Amino acid sequence: MADFKLEAIKCRSCGSGLVVELNDFITYCTSCGNGFEITESGLQPIEINFATAAIRGEGELVYKPFWFLKSRIEILERESSGGFFKNLFGGGNSSSGEIKFYIPAFYCHIDSLKSLATQFTLKNPVASPQKFNTKITGFSYGREDAMKLAEFLLISFEAEKSDTMKTFRYEINFDSYEILGIPFYKSADGRLTDAILEITV
């Protein structure tokens, strides 16, 4: 992998040089707005869009990458009923539905990661992401990590709704994998506060 990182990488769409930080899983071309997953078989296209800042804050505005996973979930069996699926899947006894997971793709403490992922996923606050001509780097978690974290979240959502959950069997299918750039304000001491839900990490 180290050798690969030393190569000059060019955008597959427009030929511009791409910025790749050590260990990045994804690269974004600021010239043409196309994103690529860096895989063993080369650059694979991936959709990258950005959220607009909704809150004015202090400090430098930076964009941090999140995995945006659209999933279909079917609950096969559970022994206690939590509120999450009822709310999310439109009430009644519906046992299947869709969840859009927002999973941080940048490195942060596990508690921060869980807090961001939980609140963004429950609130689904980025209805219409768009193309921005801005820099985005620091992709520390790849697609496989994101899928595992999404499943972890799903289970924790359900477990937290009930202290009597005994059985929980589900099937999760991911329909699409995209990247969302979420705006954060970076304070002088290095803390990050997102410009949408105002969570400080």
Ligand SMILES: [Zn+2]
């Ligand atoms: Zn390009």
